[in-house]
Amino acid sequence: MTQVQAGQTLLEAKGLSKSFTVKSEGGLFSKRKAVAAVEGVDVSLRAGKILAVVGESGSGKSVLARLLSRIVAPSAGELILNGEVVDLKAHRDLAYAGQVQLVLQDPFAAMNPVRRVGHSLERPLLIHGTPEEQVGPRAHEILESVSLTPPQQYLDRYPHELSGGQLQRINIARALAVDPKVLLADEPISMLDVSVRLGILNLLRSLCDDRNLAIMYITHDIASARYIADEVVVMYAGQIVERSSDTSLIDSPQHPYTQLLIASVPDPSAHGGVAVKAPSGASAAFNIEGCRFSPRCPQALEVCKTNEPPMFEVAPGQTARCWLHATEAQRASVSISDKPIN
Amino acid sequence: MKNFQVPRSPKVIFGLAGLALFILLTIVGPWLAPYDPSFSGFLPNVAPSWKHLLGTTGQGQDVFSQLLVGCRSTMVVGFIAGFVATVISIVIGVASGYLGGKADEGLSVLSNVFLAIPGLPLLIVLNSYLPTGQQTNPLVIGFVIALTGWAWGARVLRAQTLSLRDRDFVEAARIIGEKRGRIMFGEIGPNLLPILTSSLLFTILYSVGVYTTLAFLGLTNVSTWNWGTMLYWAQSSNAGLANEWWWIGPPGIMIALIGTSLALINFGIDEFINPRLRAGGISAKARRKSGAPRRPRLGMTPVLRVTSKAGPTND
Amino acid sequence: MIDRTILEVKNFDVDYGFGEGAVRAVSDVSFSLGASKVLGVAGESGSGKSTLVYGLTRLLRAPGVIVGGEVNFHLSSESAVRTFDILAANEEEIRKIRWSHISIVLQSALSALNPLRRIGREFDEVLRTHDDALSKKQRQERSEELLALVGLRPDRLKRFPHELSGGQRQRIMIAMALALRPELVIMDEPTTALDVVTQREIVSELAELRRQLGFAMIFITHDLSLLVELADDIMVMYAGQIVERAPAQELHDAPRHPYTLGLMNSFPPLHGTRVELQGIPGSPPDLKALPTGCPFSPRCDFAMDKCHQERPPLTLDAGTEHSVACWLHDPSFTGSVPVQLTKRAPQRAGGSR
DSSP states (O other): OOOOOTTOEEEEEEEEEEEEEEEOSSSTTOOEEEEEEEEEEEEEEETTOEEEEEOOTTSSHHHHHHHHTTSSOOSEEEEEETTEEOOTTSOOOHHHHHHEEEEOSOTTTTSOTTSOHHHHHHHHHHHTTOOHHHHHHHHHHHHHHTTOOSHHHHHTSOGGGSOHHHHHHHHHHHHHHTOOSEEEEESTTTTSOHHHHHHHHHHHHHHHHHHTOEEEEEESOHHHHHHHOSEEEEEETTEEEEEESSSHHHHSOOSHHHHHHHHHSOOTTSTTOOOOOOOOOGGGGGTOSSOTTGGGOTTOBHHHHHSOOOOEEEETTEEEOOGGGSOHHHHHTTOSOOOBOO | OOSOOOOOOHHHHHHHHHHHHHHHHHHHHHHHOSSOTTOOOSOTTOOOOSSSTTOBOTTSOBHHHHHHHHHHHHHHHHHHHHHHHHHHHHHHHHHHHHHOHHHHHHHHHHHHHHHHSOHHHHHHHHHHHSOGGGGGOHHHHHHHHHHHHHHHHHHHHHHHHHHHHTSHHHHHHHHHTOOHHHIIIIIIHHHTHHHHHHHHHHHHHHHHHHHHHHHHTTOSOTTSOOHHHHHHHHHHTTTTTTTOHHHHHHHHHHHHHHHHHHHHHHHHHHHHHOHHHHTOOOOHHHHHHHTOOSSOOTTOOOBOSOOOOOSOEEO | OOOSEEEEEEEEEEEESSGGGOEEEEEEEEEEEETTOEEEEEOOTTSOHHHHHHHHTTOOOTTEEEEEEEEEEEEEETTEEEEEETTTOOHHHHHHHBTTTEEEEOSOHHHHSOTTSOHHHHHHHHHHHHOTTSOHHHHHHHHHHHHHHTTOOGGGGGSOGGGSOHHHHHHHHHHHHTTTOOSEEEEESTTTTSOHHHHHHHHHHHHHHHHHHOOEEEEEESOHHHHHHHOSEEEEEETTEEEEEEEHHHHHHSOOSHHHHHHHTTSOOSSSOOOOOOOOOSOOOOGGGOOSSOTTGGGOTTOOHHHHHSOOOOEEOTTSSOEEOOGGGSTTOOSOOOGGGOOOOOOOTTSOO
16 A cells, blocks of 8 residues: 555545436426536545535535445546546445545444444454454454544444444444545534534544544534634535635635624624524525525625626635625626626 | 343243244144044044043044144144245345335336235145145145245335335445445344344244145145144034034134234334343333323323322412 | 513422333422523433423423422413412313413424424414414414514415425424413424524524513523523533533633533634644443432542532522532532632623623
């Protein structure tokens, strides 16, 4: 196995898209239409770095994780693993599973309830070629690396006998058992008790640093993203709307959606609460032309209604998909006037 | 089930005891029988006495011996048929539920066809095609009965597999790289144990019933002793009309008893298959002792202690 | 806004199960709530916060059993105040006050609303059950009024629950809870399943509704930072016991119980320098096997010998509204309290909230 350099791009996605056909409202004989759960997403996962993907439910972040792990096949786009283009027409093979792993949100649901933990931990070892006599010691080693000691005690238990935090560590251990280069974590802490969340986040951070893993951390909790991420990306309605190569977009958000998100987070130091009134209707976002956030955007311009904005640079290393950050000339070249409409 | 826990529920204990008794009879029945069941030299139509515990038949044969010997044939065929049918239903049901798509469609059509075809007529037809020598071979009869009995179990297992397929732990197994076959039988399979066991017990009961019916109709070799054959002979000698309850009653009662045992086991099966439920529930005895209502109504959480008299008071 | 106590709870105990296998889920809880005030109840798994609140209203499902204590609601009815002992009441009496004086918003609106019924029918049923004097037309008007109250268009009455978003469903639950103008509304994690933007909208609307209608609220959640914004007082629960209670801002600025401190530190901040935080080591308590003494002692950084032997009582700091159940703050403790637990709340302009 070649040594991985810190910062080296391990998994890259270009223009990744996934559409589902759904029935539009209208009963039994309504037309089917395509809903783009993920559209035109570019991400790069680098060794030793944690990329946070922040978004609400419906933003497509979970679908993105499944696309990157190849559990779901994309409708369009490209995946590049270790510099080689992945053949997306072929089935996901064992080699890919050995390189890219995914940890799911609900620690209890992710474990077979009628099997002991030992079984769930041994399977990945066996499938990926660990000789039988080494499976036991390896399982012990992995549990120790996620701070579950003494390991045998955990191996003998059933999932329901353990707490959420312990189970999530075991889920992470299971993903690490195959010795992957890339670890995708889909909301790994949102179903855990508050007091154990930091433990898991700290674990992810130390695993990333110690093993030079590339980690993608998906969450709706922007504060936790700020805590462990090196790079942040914000998703809305299937698209990336803002991106920064550090956490600066949290300190100085430029996209109106990111601003709304950050303003909505409970802030104990602002006693009394700031009422933020924005019309809801995230589901309507899939249908319209132009910027998907425009129906809810307090600063929307005419051009936002009709033309989908590309990403614009708003600060060094930070880009936002918003016409507000385009120059006059760029806006004019696509559309009509500049009068705000909301 | 590495640590087998003794079931606590009285229903299960009775059921298991009953089943154990029948299995015992299957093994030692013919040995215990006082006479050769086919020997017809006794006084016919005698009511039960110490010499003949269940009396004699119209042909002068000992009913008790027939009952004991007949147990083996009935049970063996019933169990073989039950197991074979369950195995078929697992393979078809789980595969069709998990694989989906064309495989599911094809297998579902197969199940539906077998469900729709009336079992007994099909059996009669199949049976008549068997060479006469094979008609008494319990294995062969068992297989033939299994062919009509698997479809219902397959549909049940398919439904259960469909609901399990979307669970996170199945997805997690796929993510690890587990192959489809292993997921179906290694991960989903163990979760199907409760319903599978239930299906197995039911299918065994069904097979016992069907075999007895076939024998009763005289479609199997009437010289092999089983409970159905006893009923055949009893019926054709009008034992019912002659009030010879000792002849026509016992076979039916035996079937009822085996059915009850299997049903009782079914009730308690979940407890010792599912590790979560094993952790212990609240026994009825403890509840009675504490004075709590048997079935607390929703919205009226019981209060277990003496309180002052009720009602709102004006301040 | 009337200034009286609306709920008084004394030594409340709730068990799951009976006899030897019984597990104490709520242990010796005492507190009171003033009319029009917001009490936040914070805690994690096994804290007993939901059990407490469902027990108080006798909505706890089997095998939950109330085994001790007193619960008195002081409810206004025809300009008089009546004391209602809910533990001694019979079904008829409870039904009279339920929904008209005390209502509850459940955690998951999707499972609380009948999926086969249109929203309008649910409202109609609630209104009809509790006030047969209204005609059908009046009920329709009232339903539309209630929807408007939570910012929804009247045409939502014709929809089925699955046709609405999570936020809309939760708003409908709130509207139904307010249908009969109750004095107390209990909310069990109403925004946990919603995204943060929707949560913010709903919380603002609740604040507005409280201004208009003046009801008291018990708000249960694990999100302590939300409670600091929303509640007047916060009660922190651990292993079925109250470990600390204080006015919201004071709890945030000057927590006294080590668990509260640990919980506060479990929320990574959105601003400021990034530092490594620890959360609280260990796992949530196993109610079937609680340690002797203080239930938090196994995970406490400041635990002393006494903490492992004797359970600290909830003591009120005289002259303040701050109570803590911790030996470090007990008058009998003569050592020096760790500095993290002795912060003084900064004086705010205009006094406390």
